[in-house]
Amino acid sequence: MKGAKLLTCANRCIAGKTPQLPLPVHSRWLATEARQAPAEKRGAARQSASFTLNLFRGHLETAQVFPYPEPLADDQRQMLQELVPPVEKFFQEVNDPSKNDSNSKIEDNTVAGLWDLGAFGLQVPAEHGGLGLSNTQYARLVEVVGAHDLGVGITLGAHQSIGFKGILLFGNPEQKAKYLPRVTGGEYAAFCLTEPSSGSDAGSIKSRAVLSPDGKHFILNGSKIWISNGGIAEIMTVFAQTPIEKDGKTVDKVTAFIVERSFGGVSSGPPENKMGIKCSNTTEVYYEDVKIPIENVLGGVGNGFKVAMNILNNGRFGMAAALAGTQRSALRQAAEHAATRVQFGKKLAEFGTIQEKLARMAMLQYTTESLAYMVSGNMDTGATDYHLEAAISKVFASDSAWTAVDEAIQILGGMGFMKATGLERVLRDLRIFRIFEGTNDILRLFVALTGIQFAGSHLQELQRAFKNPTAHLGLIFSEAGRRAAGAVGLARGPDLAPHVAPELRPLAAELGRCVLEHGRTVEAALVRHGRGIVDEQFILNRLASSAIDAYTAAAVMSRASRAARLHLPSAPHELKLAEAWAEEAVTRMPASLAATRDSRSLRQFARLAELGGAVAAAGGQPTPNPLNL
Numbered sequence: 001m002k003g004a005k006l007l008t009c010a011n012r013c014i015a016g017k018t019p020q021l022p023l024p025v026h027s028r029w030l031a032t033e034a035r036q037a038p039a040e041k042r043g044a045a046r047q048s049a050s051f052t053l054n055l056f057r058g059h060l061e062t063a064q065v066f067p068y069p070e071p072l073a074d075d076q077r078q079m080l081q082e083l084v085p086p087v088e089k090f091f092q093e094v095n096d097p098s099k100n101d102s103n104s105k106i107e108d109n110t111v112a113g114l115w116d117l118g119a120f121g122l123q124v125p126a127e128h129g130g131l132g133l134s135n136t137q138y139a140r141l142v143e144v145v146g147a148h149d150l151g152v153g154i155t156l157g158a159h160q161s162i163g164f165k166g167i168l169l170f171g172n173p174e175q176k177a178k179y180l181p182r183v184t185g186g187e188y189a190a191f192c193l194t195e196p197s198s199g200s201d202a203g204s205i206k207s208r209a210v211l212s213p214d215g216k217h218f219i220l221n222g223s224k225i226w227i228s229n230g231g232i233a234e235i236m237t238v239f240a241q242t243p244i245e246k247d248g249k250t251v252d253k254v255t256a257f258i259v260e261r262s263f264g265g266v267s268s269g270p271p272e273n274k275m276g277i278k279c280s281n282t283t284e285v286y287y288e289d290v291k292i293p294i295e296n297v298l299g300g301v302g303n304g305f306k307v308a309m310n311i312l313n314n315g316r317f318g319m320a321a322a323l324a325g326t327q328r329s330a331l332r333q334a335a336e337h338a339a340t341r342v343q344f345g346k347k348l349a350e351f352g353t354i355q356e357k358l359a360r361m362a363m364l365q366y367t368t369e370s371l372a373y374m375v376s377g378n379m380d381t382g383a384t385d386y387h388l389e390a391a392i393s394k395v396f397a398s399d400s401a402w403t404a405v406d407e408a409i410q411i412l413g414g415m416g417f418m419k420a421t422g423l424e425r426v427l428r429d430l431r432i433f434r435i436f437e438g439t440n441d442i443l444r445l446f447v448a449l450t451g452i453q454f455a456g457s458h459l460q461e462l463q464r465a466f467k468n469p470t471a472h473l474g475l476i477f478s479e480a481g482r483r484a485a486g487a488v489g490l491a492r493g494p495d496l497a498p499h500v501a502p503e504l505r506p507l508a509a510e511l512g513r514c515v516l517e518h519g520r521t522v523e524a525a526l527v528r529h530g531r532g533i534v535d536e537q538f539i540l541n542r543l544a545s546s547a548i549d550a551y552t553a554a555a556v557m558s559r560a561s562r563a564a565r566l567h568l569p570s571a572p573h574e575l576k577l578a579e580a581w582a583e584e585a586v587t588r589m590p591a592s593l594a595a596t597r598d599s600r601s602l603r604q605f606a607r608l609a610e611l612g613g614a615v616a617a618a619g620g621q622p623t624p625n626p627l628n629l
């Protein structure tokens, strides 16, 4: 990852060892732009309601976490009550995941049934032919899909979560009126970003579109790889470099286009032979002198990178919702087996080893689900700063689902390894979820770097305040008080007690202390490394782990406290799950944070860097086996 690029402006802003970082620009151009502009002009740091962004400055921001979001209006709940059972029934009775897998193709009756159900246009407004679902409603249906067939899920998701999402988010009224009825009416969509030399480094794409001499078209040339729905899509969101004028010079910037296969010059390769999600169609797509009308520019010339990032940001919670369903289904299989299989004269479920596995799977499932619905709920209630939380939900869900299904196979033993249980297919299907839509490694760095950038902007504000103390006495006193309390060990952390059920209060207090410690650690890392922090990936990864632990702990405590408040029958179990998860999260956080600075960890990072470099240089393990044969 070009960490250096993610924080390019750090070069401009970091003076010596003083941590001065710029505002995260990508957050500025979102809907909050207008609201934030005046404050920024005054030089004040950007404020955000994001839990994770604020965590990086040691502030506990509760707005998007407590209470747990309740985004469904009565009619939306009613609609879901009507929609979920037929979709469940369809996946149980019509769709055959193992046939789809072995044929590397979704059966025709399934495809037809899904179009009939409206499953390809879940969030398209009704006036354009869709079901007009909110993010939370969408999450619930996607959860059903994820529980049954991830390959079908990818066909649906590549179409609407990213394929035409750009038209929903950035399309003008004419583009919406022209294309949304088509993508709900039987024409597939695809999201075409990745290229042979551009995977994680999405900004480095080489496909290029230049304006035709008459100014009426862009002429697109280039190729894309690993495009889900690439062979079947008629309508594509394609990203390409376009020349633009900047400061009197011509530079290339990415632009997003709506491309129709019928424009001519668009072709696809054969379906890829994949490890999993086999029934979904994945191909290369080639563009040769494709004439794109200028009215098909999406989101403005030169804005394509941000269009791409925000389509991805907007869809990531869907993956968490789907994988919550996958985990729920695996847990059911594992629990049924553990409750019936007898070995050594006892049911498996009576052994501590199996109890721990089931408990951990349940914790992971509960946490994934809590994240998915927290992010979708926040999006539905108008949050604009959710990109870090969405990234965390994707990372956590895909890591957890992998672990949970692997453990389900372990509990089923030899039976789990047999195709008949379906778990081996699910494990194969799951592997890609840690890779696509932003690899988990890239997203962890994204969380850490974006959080650090935000913290840096606040430190910069403080520094400005000290230059003109009389004008900023309030800020200086509150900050000085906070730091003094920390220095003499009196800082107790923000008080979460009013937000959580009594059972969770001790852990909530610990989380508060961890949040303070996270902020202090970020500040210390900035002071120690200055602009070099962007290249300290061993440290960035520990900060990301701490952030993931903090957000997940807060999410489960919030959800379980809601259950307790509403006296739900599941409340005692939910509280136990939340307690168990938060206990481990707040135990890991101090260790992750300490690893960013203690000499032993730093020595180990240096060792690992050296070892990794040596392996890469040798093209594998440099040592022979002990026999040297």
Ligand code: MYA
Binding pocket: 001, 002, 003, 005, 006, 007, 008, 024, 025, 026, 027, 142, 143, 145, 146, 150, 152, 153, 154, 156, 157, 158, 161, 162, 191, 193, 194, 199, 200, 201, 202, 203, 228, 305, 306, 309, 310, 312, 313, 315, 318, 319, 322, 387, 435, 436, 437, 438, 439, 442, 446
């Ligand atoms: S599709 C392919 C997915 N590909 C990726 O996700 C690519 C991953 N790479 C990246 O995300 C970026 O390149 C990174 C930045 C993060 C590495 N939000 O110079 P920069 C702004 C908003 O720092 P880089 C697939 O897999 C930034 O502030 N803005 O960028 C589908 C800056 O702004 P400015 C952002 O170092 C599979 C500008 O952009 C963000 O090059 C099928 C440049 O930034 C952001 N996140 O790299 C899935 N990041 O210019 C099917 C950066 O103003 C779906 N910026 O300073 C299934 C789902 C549902 C399942 C359903 C099942 C049932």
